[in-house]
Structures are given as C-alpha cells and as structure tokens.
Amino acid sequence: MNNEIAERSVVYEVNGEDVKLSSNIIKKYLVSGNAEVSDQEVTMFLQLCRYQKLNPFLREAYLVKFKGSPAQIITSKEAFMKRAEAHPEYNGLKAGIIVDRDGEMMDLEGAIKLEKDKLLGGWAQIYRRDRENPVTVKISLGEFSKGQSTWKTMPLNMIRKTAIVNAMREAFPDTLGSMYTEEESATNVTAPDIESVVQEEVATKANMEIIDVPSDDEVMQGFNEVVNEPEPGPINQAEKPPFA
Structure with a gap:
C-alpha cells in the first residue's frame, strides 16, 4: 500500500x-x-x-x-440511485414484487399484493437509450432480508428497492460496479x-x-x-x- x-x-x-x-x-x-x-x-x-x-x-x-x-x-440507497439516474444513457425503470398466488408465481408491478399472496422476491427492469432490451433482474427475499426492523415492517418496499439497485448496477457496471447498499x-x-x-x-x-x-x-x-x-x-x- x-x-x-x-x-x-x-x-x-x-x-x-x-x-x-x-x-x-x-x-x-x-x-x-x-x-x-x-x-x-x-x-x-x-x-x-x-x-x-x-x-x-x-x-x-x-x-x-x-x-x-x-x-x-x-x-x-439515495446516493446510489441519484448517480444511476444521472447516467446519460438512463431511460427509466419498471419494478415490483414477486409473489406466490395460489401456487403460481406472479410478477406484480409496484409494492402491493393481496393478503393471501406470499412474498417471494422482487424484480426490476432498467432501460438504456443505447440498448434495445431492458436489463432485467429478479431477486429472492430470503437472500436479502436479515430480519431487521425495516424489512419486517416494509418487506414489499424493501425488496423492490433492492431489486432496483441490483438492476441498476448491472445496467451501469462502469459507474456503479463498486458500490453496494446496506442490504x-x-x-x-x-x-x-x-x-x-x-x-x-x-x-x-x-x-x-x-x-x-x-x-x-x-x-x-x-x-x-x-x-x-x-x-x-x-x-x-x-x-x-x-x-x-
């Protein structure tokens, strides 16, 4: 050193x-x-x-x-997302949660589900102006939730945000490749x-x-x-x- x-x-x-x-x-x-x-x-x-x-x-x-x-x-997370959104090729996103509904896995946009739905994970799509297809990421709830109070009270919102962060890193590895959030x-x-x-x-x-x-x-x-x-x-x- x-x-x-x-x-x-x-x-x-x-x-x-x-x-x-x-x-x-x-x-x-x-x-x-x-x-x-x-x-x-x-x-x-x-x-x-x-x-x-x-x-x-x-x-x-x-x-x-x-x-x-x-x-x-x-x-x-705020600093991470600000830098991703400032990238010249950034062109928007879609994100949501993944649930088990009556034995069928479903991708829901946003962070709301039916009471009977079981939360499985989150997903996100990041769009770049210079690419035809969006970068898509799906993550499991069990790999990121460690039982902290925020995850217990807002699991849907937390897993959605974490999916966005992971998708943004894959979409802009040159800018965000070395940055990691608390989750x-x-x-x-x-x-x-x-x-x-x-x-x-x-x-x-x-x-x-x-x-x-x-x-x-x-x-x-x-x-x-x-x-x-x-x-x-x-x-x-x-x-x-x-x-x-």
Whole structure:
C-alpha cells in the first residue's frame, strides 16, 4: 500500500462543494463500529468516495467495522440511485414484487399484493437509450432480508428497492460496479442501525443518555471546521466530536 496516498489530503467536488478527505479525517470522524480500521481499508473508502463523488459527511457513504469482520463500505440507497439516474444513457425503470398466488408465481408491478399472496422476491427492469432490451433482474427475499426492523415492517418496499439497485448496477457496471447498499453488505448492520451504533458510541463516551444523530447542517458545520484546520496529528479518541 502507498502510505503517501493514505496520509495525504484529497479534495474533490460534490454538487458544487469541495469535500476534503484524508486518512486522519476518516479515522477521526467517519468510522462506525467497535473495531479499528486498517490504513488499506481507509484508503479504499477514500478512493471510492472520490471516484463516485460521494460526500460521507452527508451520510452518502459509511465505513463500518465490527470485531471479527472485515470493514464494510456502504453506500446510501439515495446516493446510489441519484448517480444511476444521472447516467446519460438512463431511460427509466419498471419494478415490483414477486409473489406466490395460489401456487403460481406472479410478477406484480409496484409494492402491493393481496393478503393471501406470499412474498417471494422482487424484480426490476432498467432501460438504456443505447440498448434495445431492458436489463432485467429478479431477486429472492430470503437472500436479502436479515430480519431487521425495516424489512419486517416494509418487506414489499424493501425488496423492490433492492431489486432496483441490483438492476441498476448491472445496467451501469462502469459507474456503479463498486458500490453496494446496506442490504447487500456482508454485515447485518443497515443504515438505520449504523445511526444507532453512532448514538450508543457517543452516549458511552460522554457518559450521558443517548442523543439524536446531528442534522446535515450540524454535520457540515463540523466538516467546514475540519477543512479549515491543518492536518490533525495522532488520533485522540477522547476528542471525537458528537458526530464521530
């Protein structure tokens, strides 16, 4: 690994705003979980954010690591879909759910079914202007639902969205091939769960009740302070700000 790349600051533009990242900034402000990330994992996260123009300070990407598991680089579904839809060849989509209705497997458009239907999975079709046929993907519910609260309360909506993400990646592999959402990660931690982990870490360090995750404006205020500061020295875990 190139240590110079890991330590130097990288500045890139996202939606007209400059984002400054370095190994020290990422380790100090942008890592969640209970295990320490390696320089290589930090560098991979930095390069992905730069290449895909993701702003991790606005929760467009997460770097998460728990003991016994490799670090996971997770992209928010909103950021993923915005970049897919911005592709010049993107020409719309159709998506829905797959159900078992009286022993027959049926593809339904949207995210609504009859009460007697058994949910089996989701499907999506992505249309490109430069291709005659759409990219079609069908996925199984059992491969993606890990029993999280969101999947229990909104299984139809979740499996439909996950099918869309998978189809978009197949339709635009050059743009989205290295990006994965929380449902596709190897860990069981989803975006809402990550925010809970951050809250618990802050509460433990501050010896206080769990507080709310800061708003985007509060996060950007902290980010701007970081940009205007010189490169930080060795990391002092006790000095992490509330949004660490």
